Amino acid sequence: xxxxxxxxxxxxxxxxxxxxxxxxxxxxxxxxxxxxxxxxxxxxxxxxxxxxxxxxxxxxxxxxxxxxxxxxxxxxxxxxxxxxxxxxx
Numbered sequence: 001x002x003x004x005x006x007x008x009x010x011x012x013x014x015x016x017x018x019x020x021x022x023x024x025x026x027x028x029x030x031x032x033x034x035x036x037x038x039x040x041x042x043x044x045x046x047x048x049x050x051x052x053x054x055x056x057x058x059x060x061x062x063x064x065x066x067x068x069x070x071x072x073x074x075x076x077x078x079x080x081x082x083x084x085x086x087x088x089x
Contacts, residue, residue, distance in 0.1 A: 002040075009034045009044075014056050015063075024049060 009031070012019045023030040023044075031041035 003037075005035055006040050009036060013052060014059050017056075020052070020056060024052075 013023055014020075019030075027045050027047075028041050031044050036044070
């Protein structure tokens with residue numbers, strides 16, 4: 001079972017580029033500064049670094065998608081009408 005401190009630390013690694021870079025450069029040092037136990041630091045030392053980077057990139061992409069402004073209702077209706085009319089030809 002993981003501690004709240006470990007879960008918060010992992011969340012920061014997935015979302016903060018600078019924190020992730022510091023962590024990858026000094027895993028045990030960053031774990032210690034975050035107040036994690038030796039066992040948690042040991043587990044983090046074995047982390048899949050490529051998987052960590054890929055997951056962080058995926059989460060960043062998802063966050064960017066959510067920041068896009070939604071299409072206006074008029075644009076959505078216009079696209080639907082053009083699609084419907086286009087399919088009748």
